[in-house]
Amino acid sequence: xxxxxxxxxxxxxxxxxxxxPLSRILKDDLDVAEFAxxxxxxxxxxxxxxxxxxxxxACLVPAFRLRGxxxxxxxxxxxxxxxxxxxxxxxxxxxxxxxxxxxxLLILMYSLVLKDGDATAAEVLDALRPLTCECHDFTxxxxxxxLAALYRRRRxxxx
Amino acid sequence: MAPRDSVSxxxxxxxxxxxxxxxxxxxxxxxxxxxxxxxGGGTFLLPRLRLGEATPPPALISIGHIEELRRVTRxxxxxxxxxxxxxxxxxxxxxxILPPAIRDALMDLAPAPVRSLATLxxxxxxxxxxxxxxxxxxxxxxxxxxRRGGVSRWVTLQNLYDRNGDKTFDDGELIxxxxxxxxxxxxxxxxxxxxxxxxxxVFCGMARLQKNILTELRVAAANHGVSMxxxxxxxxxxxxxxxxxxxxDRNLAMDHLDNLMSDNGNPFDMIHVHKIRGLVLRLxxxxxxxxx
Numbered sequence: 001x002x003x004x005x006x007x008x009x010x011x012x013x014x015x016x017x018x019x020x021p022l023s024r025i026l027k028d029d030l031d032v033a034e035f036a037x038x039x040x041x042x043x044x045x046x047x048x049x050x051x052x053x054x055x056x057x058a059c060l061v062p063a064f065r066l067r068g069x070x071x072x073x074x075x076x077x078x079x080x081x082x083x084x085x086x087x088x089x090x091x092x093x094x095x096x097x098x099x100x101x102x103x104x105l106l107i108l109m110y111s112l113v114l115k116d117g118d119a120t121a122a123e124v125l126d127a128l129r130p131l132t133c134e135c136h137d138f139t140x141x142x143x144x145x146x147l148a149a150l151y152r153r154r155r156x157x158x159x
Numbered sequence: 160m161a162p163r164d165s166v167s168x169x170x171x172x173x174x175x176x177x178x179x180x181x182x183x184x185x186x187x188x189x190x191x192x193x194x195x196x197x198x199g200g201g202t203f204l205l206p207r208l209r210l211g212e213a214t215p216p217p218a219l220i221s222i223g224h225i226e227e228l229r230r231v232t233r234x235x236x237x238x239x240x241x242x243x244x245x246x247x248x249x250x251x252x253x254x255x256i257l258p259p260a261i262r263d264a265l266m267d268l269a270p271a272p273v274r275s276l277a278t279l280x281x282x283x284x285x286x287x288x289x290x291x292x293x294x295x296x297x298x299x300x301x302x303x304x305x306r307r308g309g310v311s312r313w314v315t316l317q318n319l320y321d322r323n324g325d326k327t328f329d330d331g332e333l334i335x336x337x338x339x340x341x342x343x344x345x346x347x348x349x350x351x352x353x354x355x356x357x358x359x360x361v362f363c364g365m366a367r368l369q370k371n372i373l374t375e376l377r378v379a380a381a382n383h384g385v386s387m388x389x390x391x392x393x394x395x396x397x398x399x400x401x402x403x404x405x406x407x408d409r410n411l412a413m414d415h416l417d418n419l420m421s422d423n424g425n426p427f428d429m430i431h432v433h434k435i436r437g438l439v440l441r442l443x444x445x446x447x448x449x450x451x
Contacts (some may be wrong), residue, residue, distance in 0.1 A: 001176065018176045019215060021205055041206035042273045054247060054275035060202050061276070064176040064221055111271070129270040 005066045007032065008076025016063045022071070023047040023058035032073060045130025048104040049073055055111045057130075074103035077110060085155065086113060089148035098135035105136065113148050175218045182227050182335070185220055186308045189331050192218045197333060199223050199243040199278040202269075203285055228280070228335060238339045242280025250274065260347035260363055261339065264295040267351040280334045283316070286324060290381040295349055295363040296339060297387060298377040304336040311335070324385025343367070346445050350438055359383070360431045364442040371402045371450050378442065380435050384426035390419045402450035409443055 004013045007030065014029055023038050026049070038047035038059040047058040050072040077083050086109050090096070097105050108127045112119040119127070124142045177188050177195070188195060195218035198204055207213040222228055228243035233256060240249055246265050254262065268291050269277055282288050283296075283303065297316045304313050305328050314328070316337075321327055328334075344365040353359025360382045367375040376394045381387040393415035400408050416439055419425070420432045427435065 017173055018219070019174070019205065019208065040209045042202060042269070045270065045272065048272055051275070054245075055272045056275045057272045060205055060273065062201055062205055064178065064219065065201060065223060067178065068224075108271075126266060127271055130272060 001064060003063050003066045005068065006070045008072055009080060018062065018064045020063045021059045022049065022051075022061040022063070022066065025063060025066075026058060026073065032075070043130070045104050045108075046100055048107040048130070050077060050107055050110065055107045074106040077106070083110060085151040086110060086144075086148045088151055089144045092147060093140060093144045095136070095140045095144045098133060101131050101133045101135050104131060105141075109141075109145055109148065112145055113152055119145050119149075172215050174215045176221060177218065178221045179225070181225060182306070185222055185225070185333065186306075186331075188220050189307075189333070192220070193330060194218065195220045197222055197284075199228070199281045200245060200276040202273055202277045202281065203288065223278070233341070235341070237341055240279050240337045240339065242334045242336060243278050246274040246277050246279065246282075247271065249279065256341075258299065258341070258344065258347060260295050260344075260349040260365060261299065263349040264292055264351070264361075264363070267349070268292065279337050283319070283337065284334055286385070287383070289320075290383045290385075290387060291351070291361055294361055294379040294381045294387040296337070298363050298365055298379050298389075299339055299344075300342075301337055301339045303334055304338070305332045306335045307332045313338070320386070322386055346442070348438070348442050348445060352434065360427070360434055362435060362438045364438070366442075366446055368402065368446070368450075373397055373400050373402055373404075373446055376446075378439065380427070380431075380438075382426055382431055388419060388422075388425060388427075390415045392418070403447035404443055409440075412439060412443060 001018045002013060002015050004011065006012070012030065014025065016025060016029060021040070026032055038044055038057070040059045042057040042060045045057065048055050049058045051061065052069050074083070083106055086106060112123060112127055119142070121142065124138060124145060128138065128141065179185050179188055185197070194216065196216040197220045199222050201223065208215060222243050225243060228241040229248070230239070230241045231244050231248050231252065232239045233252070246268065250257065250262065250265050265274070268274065268282070279292070282292050293316065301316045302313045303316055303319055304311055307329070318327060345368045346366040348364045350362040351359060360380065362380045364378040366373055376397050378394060379387045379389040393412050396411055396415065397408060413436065416436060420427065420435070
C-alpha cells in the first residue's frame with residue numbers, strides 16, 4: 001500500500017506491506033533511525049518515536065496507520081532544535097545514557113518536559129517503565145528533567 | 160461521505176485495509192466484509208502476528224482516526240469514552256476527574272508509549288487483554304454502547320460476555336462508547352501484579368461509607384481468565400455494618416472469600432488466592448481507617 005506521512009519535517013511517500021511496522025520502515029526503507037533491535041511487542045522501548053505529539057513504540061504501529069501522521073525520531077527532534085533544553089540539562093548533570101537508551105530517553109523526557117515541566121516522581125517512574133537498562137537511574141533522570149523544564153521556562157517566559 | 164477503500168491486496172497474507180472516514184463507512188464496510196477485523200489502536204495486532212498467535216485477517220477496518228470514536232466527554236454523572244480514544248487521552252482528564260481505581264488500572268495497563276496507542280474498545284474487545292480493565296470498570300457499573308448501522312443499544316459491561324467469555328453481541332455490532340458512572344466511592348483499591356504483558360492478578364475493591372457505616376462494598380478479582388470473580392455474598396453481608404469492623408465481620412468476609420475461592424472453576428492458583436486474601440484484608444483495613 002502507498003502511505004504518505006511526515007518524518008522529521010519531510011514528507012515521505014512509500015510503497016510497503018500494510019502490516020509492516022513503522023520501526024522496520026524507519027530502519028530498512030528510510031534508513032533514518034539507528035534503533036537497537038526492538039522487541040516487536042512494545043516492551044523494550046528502544047524504538048520510541050514522537051508520533052502525532054505523543055511517544056509511541058514504532059514496532060506497534062503498522063504501516064496502514066501512518067497515513068497523514070507526523071513523526072519525529074530523536075535525531076529529527078534534535079536537528080530541529082526541540083531538544084535543546086534537554087541536551088543542556090544532560091550536559092549540566094553529566095547524565096550520559098548508553099547508546100541504546102539515549103534516543104528513547106530523549107523522547108520520553110521531551111514528552112514529560114512538554115507536558116507540565118515539573119514531572120512528579122510517579123510520572124518519572126512511569127516514563128522509565130519501558131527502559132530497564134542500568135545506564136540510568138530515577139534520581140538523575142528526575143534532576144535532569146527538572147533542570148530541562150527550568151531551562152524551557154526561562155527560554156519561553158524569560159528569567 | 161463514502162469510505163475510502165485504501166489498499167488492495169498484494170499477497171494472500173496481506174489483508175485488505177480499509178480506512179473509512181466515519182462510522183457509517185465502518186458499517187457499510189462491515190456489510191460488505193463480514194469477516195473483517197476492526198482495529199483501533201492495534202497494539203495487539205503486530206505482536207500477535209509476529210509471535211504466530213494469529214494469521215492476518217482477510218480484511219482490516221481501521222477506526223483509530225474516526226473522530227466520533229475518539230471523543231472523551233463528561234457530565235456531572237458520567238464519563239463517555241469513545242471506543243477508539245487512546246488511553247492517554249482518558250488519563251489526561253487528571254486526578255480530579257478520573258476515579259483513583261480507574262486511573263490506577265489505566266496506568267498499570269501499559270507504559271505511556273503503549274497507552275498513546277491502546278484504546279478502551281480494543282481492550283474490552285480483546286479476550287487476552289480484557290480482564291485488565293474489565294473488573295474495575297464493571298464494579299463502577301460501566302455500560303457499553305453497541306451500534307450497528309443507525310441502531311444503538313446500551314448493555315452493562317457484565318452482560319457483554321457470558322460466563323464462558325463468549326461475546327453476547329451480534330456479529331456486525333461494534334463497541335462504540337463506554338459510559339463510566341462518576342459516582343463517589345469513598346474508598347478505592349486497585350492492584351495488579353506482574354509486568355504489563357504478564358497474565359497476572361487484577362484486584363479491585365471499592366466502598367461507600369456514611370457516618371461510620373459501610374453502606375456499599377464491591378470487590379472483584381480476575382487473572383486474565385474469561386471472567387471475573389466477585390463475592391456478592393460478602394458484599395451483601397458487610398453492607399450496613401458499623402466501622403471499624405468487628406473481628407466477627409472480618410471472619411465473615413474471609414469465610415465468603417474462601418467459599419468463592421474453593422469453587423472448582425476458579426482460575427486462581429495458590430499464590431493468587433493468598434494474594435487475594437491479603438488484598439481483601441488490606442481493603443478492610445482501609446475501611447477502618449478514620450473510623451472512630
